Amino acid sequence: MSESRTNATPTTSRTGTAPEYPAGRAVEVRGVSKTYANGLRALEAIDLEVRERDFVTLLGPSGCGKSTLLRMIGGLIGPTSGSVVVGSGSRGAAPAFGPPGVASTGRRAEIPRPHETRLSFVFQAPTLMPWASVERNVRLPLDVAGTANESAPRVAAVLKLVGLTDFADVYPRELSGGMQMRTSIARALVTEPRLLLMDEPFGALDEITRNRLDREIRDLWARRSLTSVFVTHSIYEAVYLSTRVLVMSARPGRIVGELAIDEPHPRTDAFRVSERYAHWCKQLSEMLAASSDEGSGDRSPRE
Amino acid sequence: MSDHATRLLAPAIVGVAFLFLWEALVRAFDVPFYLVPSPLLVLSTLVRDAPLLLGSLLVTLKITALALLLAVVLGVAIAFVFVQNRVLETSLFPYVVLLQVTPIVAIAPLIIIWVKDPLAALVICATIVAIFPVISNTTLGLRSIDPGLADLFRLYGAGRWQTLARLRIPSALPYFFAGLRVSGGLALIGAVVAEFVAGTGGTSSGLAYQILQAGLQLNIPRLFAALLLITLAGVAIFLLVSLVARLSLRHWHESELAPER
Numbered sequence: 001m002s003e004s005r006t007n008a009t010p011t012t013s014r015t016g017t018a019p020e021y022p023a024g025r026a027v028e029v030r031g032v033s034k035t036y037a038n039g040l041r042a043l044e045a046i047d048l049e050v051r052e053r054d055f056v057t058l059l060g061p062s063g064c065g066k067s068t069l070l071r072m073i074g075g076l077i078g079p080t081s082g083s084v085v086v087g088s089g090s091r092g093a094a095p096a097f098g099p100p101g102v103a104s105t106g107r108r109a110e111i112p113r114p115h116e117t118r119l120s121f122v123f124q125a126p127t128l129m130p131w132a133s134v135e136r137n138v139r140l141p142l143d144v145a146g147t148a149n150e151s152a153p154r155v156a157a158v159l160k161l162v163g164l165t166d167f168a169d170v171y172p173r174e175l176s177g178g179m180q181m182r183t184s185i186a187r188a189l190v191t192e193p194r195l196l197l198m199d200e201p202f203g204a205l206d207e208i209t210r211n212r213l214d215r216e217i218r219d220l221w222a223r224r225s226l227t228s229v230f231v232t233h234s235i236y237e238a239v240y241l242s243t244r245v246l247v248m249s250a251r252p253g254r255i256v257g258e259l260a261i262d263e264p265h266p267r268t269d270a271f272r273v274s275e276r277y278a279h280w281c282k283q284l285s286e287m288l289a290a291s292s293d294e295g296s297g298d299r300s301p302r303e
Numbered sequence: 304m305s306d307h308a309t310r311l312l313a314p315a316i317v318g319v320a321f322l323f324l325w326e327a328l329v330r331a332f333d334v335p336f337y338l339v340p341s342p343l344l345v346l347s348t349l350v351r352d353a354p355l356l357l358g359s360l361l362v363t364l365k366i367t368a369l370a371l372l373l374a375v376v377l378g379v380a381i382a383f384v385f386v387q388n389r390v391l392e393t394s395l396f397p398y399v400v401l402l403q404v405t406p407i408v409a410i411a412p413l414i415i416i417w418v419k420d421p422l423a424a425l426v427i428c429a430t431i432v433a434i435f436p437v438i439s440n441t442t443l444g445l446r447s448i449d450p451g452l453a454d455l456f457r458l459y460g461a462g463r464w465q466t467l468a469r470l471r472i473p474s475a476l477p478y479f480f481a482g483l484r485v486s487g488g489l490a491l492i493g494a495v496v497a498e499f500v501a502g503t504g505g506t507s508s509g510l511a512y513q514i515l516q517a518g519l520q521l522n523i524p525r526l527f528a529a530l531l532l533i534t535l536a537g538v539a540i541f542l543l544v545s546l547v548a549r550l551s552l553r554h555w556h557e558s559e560l561a562p563e564r
Contacts, residue, residue, distance in 0.1 A: 076457065123451050130555045143469070144465055
């Protein structure tokens with residue numbers, strides 16, 4: 001068991017612009033802060049490293065900036081200061097990555113683009129195109145990349161993987177919430193990503209469906225040499241899925257603790273009712289409680 | 304009785320009852336036909352004057368169709384430009400509004416003087432009346448995209464055109480059709496109003512011209528018959544646009560889904 005309540009990158013050498021990144025490093029976040037135009041400090045001094053094959057979970061209360069951090073890793077927003085390195089591409093503070101909206105101008109050569117690092121994102125909502133069938137929704141990343149002619153077998157394969165083969169021609173509104181989420185996961189997997197970012201993907205689902213999808217994510221991660229960064233506010237989900245859990249606190253968002261869930265994979269359903277499971281959950285919930293005490297101290301009017 | 308039958312039958316009963324009452328009142332009080340003709344007289348006038356009136360109907364419909372087509376093509380093109388360029392939109396949108404609020408009766412004489420070809424002049428007038436809902440609704444629709452889907456498109460490196468074709472246009476379709484439904488009626492109104500203005504110059508033989516002539520000659524049954532044709536044309540345009548909207552949106556948009564049974 002390794003637990004540290006300091007920042008999460010003890011071993012990175014800060015030599016600046018290294019052209020080659022050590023094999024096995026999927027994501028590196030260094031000294032990242034994000035301050036919005038209205039003065040809100042969403043993230044402060046974030047250091048984070050994700051190794052390949054890691055399943056890292058960002059755990060924290062709502063408003064702690066965990067989604068912001070994930071979107072930054074995905075390249076959807078840029079940091080105010082610090083740098084984010086995903087795979088072989090680097091995104092620092094401006095001007096390497098422009099404000100949101102500029103990135104969609106189609107000038108491919110100028111901006112390091114998330115899709116070139118084989119990265120996929122599963123959002124909190126299924127985020128499906130209501131006018132397109134399940135099959136066309138799943139095919140979208142391939143269509144956009146212009147590889148549509150070789151897409152049919154890959155689409156069929158991921159639909160089978162998530163158990164939606166019989167629903168290929170169905171429109172999203174006809175699906176249950178869980179099936180919509182599966183469609184979203186299939187779409188994320190169709191590009192065969194190396195890095196899968198998930199932002200509370202099952203937050204809106206009932207517990208039974210959520211447990212089942214957690215199991216599917218666990219299997220996918222184990223079978224497909226994926227690296228995952230997962231955002232949740234569920235301690236139970238974090239313990240079940242993760243190799244490492246980073247605990248965050250709010251206002252400003254910081255990483256206040258790290259816990260390696262030192263349990264063998266694949267994790268069984270029996271693990272979810274074991275004493276060891278309860279032990280990990282207890283530890284995480286204590287870390288969360290400690291961090292929120294700190295947080296309320298920061299905001300105290302007596303200061 | 305099924306829902307569908309009720310929806311057709313209920314308004315039909317009201318209509319027939321109204322016509323009966325009208326016929327009965329005209330007969331009971333012996334109202335002269337040059338004040339209020341009875342429905343039967345209007346119908347027989349319609350049949351008798353059919354060659355004249357249908358010819359005029361065709362002229363009006365041609366103007367309406369051309370104007371609606373022009374309004375859609377220009378309106379959608381302008382909306383695309385507005386969505387791609389905020390500066391252009393903020394600079395030009397006030398003038399689009401100006402065009403919308405200026406009564407067409409006031410500018411029609413100018414256009415008819417400026418444009419030599421009478422048909423072209425009438426089409427331009429009707430287009431001016433019909434174009435605003437297309438521009439404003441399509442612009443709104445092209446902007447009303449799911450932010451999550453917008454993120455997704457950026458994530459997969461979709462360019463401006465990909466995003467337009469695969470995300471903005473499908474998102475805008477329901478808004479566009481809502482605008483088109485209004486524009487269809489406006490194109491007809493614009494055509495008739497322009498004909499009225501032009502008709503005084505004697506350059507047109509559309510339905511409005513027939514109404515003007517019939518009014519001058521106190522041929523009130525023919526006036527009613529022409530009015531009836533304009534109304535029917537308006538309803539037909541509305542139904543046609545609704546049908547196209549239904550065919551385009553029936554798979555996914557809430558407005559066109561069959562109710563759950």
